[in-house]
Amino acid sequence: MNVRTIVAAADPEIRKLYQQQVSSLGADCDTAASLHEMFEQMKEIPYNGLLIDLPTLVKANQVEKAQCHELLRLFPTLRLRWDQSSQKLLCLLYGSHPTDNMSLKLFIDEHCQSFTARRIRRFQRMRLHYNVLLASDEDFRDDDVERSTSIDISEGGCSLITGRDRPLESNVWLRFIEFEDQTPIQASICSRIPWGTAMKIPSIGVSFTTISEAQLEQIRHPGKAIYEKKLKS
CATH class of the missing domain: 3.40.50.2300 (Response regulator)
Structure with missing residues (x-):
């Protein structure tokens, strides 16, 4: 290599x-x-x-x-x-x-030699805990959907709590419950902490593949976006 x-x-x-x-x-x-x-x-x-x-x-x-x-x-x-x-x-x-x-x-x-080459994040992640529906495909079938919570998030991706064994580089689809735009976000798994790892939260790190401008705006201004959504509901 x-x-x-x-x-x-x-x-x-x-x-x-x-x-x-x-x-x-x-x-x-x-x-x-x-x-x-x-x-x-x-x-x-x-x-x-x-x-x-x-x-x-x-x-x-x-x-x-x-x-x-x-x-x-x-x-x-x-x-x-x-x-x-x-x-x-x-x-x-x-x-x-x-x-x-x-x-x-x-x-x-x-x-x-034994370490897989990697980049670092382009965006600074914020420790925000959104409620997230996590699925293996964009249809969000009931038997496939997992209820998760974000550990942190940026414009480029996020970390999500999950106990399921999901392979690296596989695709997942996300729905952030607090987002006004509920269009599924496609993401690719770039890191993983399996359940049972000592003193670690079982989780995956994902990079967003497709995401709307409205959803990016929610990430940039989380408090403002959530407040405006409450006013509309």
């Missing part, structure tokens, strides 16, 4: 050095001059792993550090520092101890 990574480093010479070392191991490596620039590229391009220069991380603002902390849980991530005195690359895998024998090659071979 072809591995694609991205490295964030403010110093252009250090950035180039990291990229050359990754490329020498047979992996693709895009570059970013800041964490913010890395986040923007990750919205468009799926990556198997992240490489973050420690001095760049230390100097980042609080918002960037918070976003970076979220990504550390979602992607294989290696923190790097070039030691000028020894002319060696120092590597620390997220979640490991400084004394662990981690190398760039080990990170790519054992962590990035």
